[in-house]
Amino acid sequence: MLSAAEQDFVSGHAYVPEHLPGYVSAIFSAEPYLMDDYLCYRGERSIVLVGYPLASRFEEPALQAVLEAAVSRFRPDSVAVTAPSVSMLGESCRTRGSDRYYRLDLSEFPPHRNAEQMVRRASRELHIEDSGRIGEEHTRLIAEFLDSRQPGDEAGQIIQKIPLYLSSMPTARLFSARDRTGRLVAFDVAEFGAAHYAFYQFNIRSRDRHVPGASDLLLHHVIHVAQELQKRYVNLGLGVDEGITHFKTKWGASPFLDYEYCRYSTRRPGILDALLQKP
Structure with missing residues (x-):
């Protein structure tokens, strides 16, 4: 949840659509949280971390720290990250995309x-x-x-x-x-x-x-x-x-x-998952 002061801060610094809590909450049925300088949305067993800092410059180490804190706090099965770069996530992404904002x-x-x-x-x-x-x-x-x-x-x-x-x-x-x-x-x-x-x-x-x-x-x-x-x-x-x-x-x-998107799973595959992935 966002406090009134946090809502004012977000609206005062928003520059990408994911910075609009009302929009994201309506579209994805997710609850917004302000974590340091980043917005994170919590859905059912999932989170979306908006890796565009509201008031500071983008730095991957800062995003990585917030991502680790969000995963530890909410313990999601699925994580999605949008940011200027998601290179720190390496090969963990199951789904990946890139584009640019105009x-x-x-x-x-x-x-x-x-x-x-x-x-x-x-x-x-x-x-x-x-x-x-x-x-x-x-x-x-x-x-x-x-x-x-x-x-x-x-x-x-x-x-x-x-x-x-x-x-x-x-x-x-x-x-x-x-x-x-x-x-x-x-x-x-x-x-x-x-x-x-x-x-x-x-x-x-x-x-x-x-x-x-x-x-x-x-x-x-x-x-x-x-x-x-x-x-x-x-x-x-x-x-x-x-x-x-x-x-x-x-x-x-x-x-x-720049816009990059990564979705990955935090759930470790079990025996059934491994069998289903075999050719």
């Missing part, structure tokens, strides 16, 4: 000309609603998106919990793009609870009602709100793939943090 510096706005052109094009066909309430249209669009994109089990489970996240976090906002008939074409979810950062959390689009520039128009509105709230940056999330990276850099975002 950030838009609002002091260096506006975006590239191509992004502005797409905004103008989409605005001729669409209008944006800024409302925190999610409806049946949004849940149907989520189902359609998952069916057409098939993002993988873990990503799919996260996307399915968007309604829970929105309903539990007053600082999360829903931006809906509708055509002239009022039909939902796409929507974004953004988070504005941190002191200096806005977070571009989700972009869900219709496969059948595609309107060129819809995602650009939505992001344009997210950025406008971030500017109104005097945020310094918008964290646009991970690069994910070439197409998503191009979209983010088109808006002027640049990579600002």
Whole structure:
């Protein structure tokens, strides 16, 4: 659990989505703890350690010390670590991944000309609603998106919990793009609870009602709100793939943090485990 003072400290220094306790708690059903300068989330027999220090520079020995303390305290069966580097975990990782976080510096706005052109094009066909309430249209669009994109089990489970996240976090906002008939074409979810950062959390689009520039128009509105709230940056999330990276850099975002992910088990394999692993 986080005290009120700890919550204020976290929101004052948050710069990656995992620094948003309300988001992570809603998506992963995990309880946040502040351990030194790091956030750790405790789930059912598992922990997620966010290896991005809130107020200090990243150093692997400091992360290693917090990781050992978290494992000793919570005694999980499964451990996941996200950090600029997880090299200290060596070959223990059962699952591993890497990417980079992209950030838009609002002091260096506006975006590239191509992004502005797409905004103008989409605005001729669409209008944006800024409302925190999610409806049946949004849940149907989520189902359609998952069916057409098939993002993988873990990503799919996260996307399915968007309604829970929105309903539990007053600082999360829903931006809906509708055509002239009022039909939902796409929507974004953004988070504005941190002191200096806005977070571009989700972009869900219709496969059948595609309107060129819809995602650009939505992001344009997210950025406008971030500017109104005097945020310094918008964290646009991970690069994910070439197409998503191009979209983010088109808006002027640049990579600002390395991202590595490691999941490993602390449970020693028994005889049955060893037999099952044999060819």
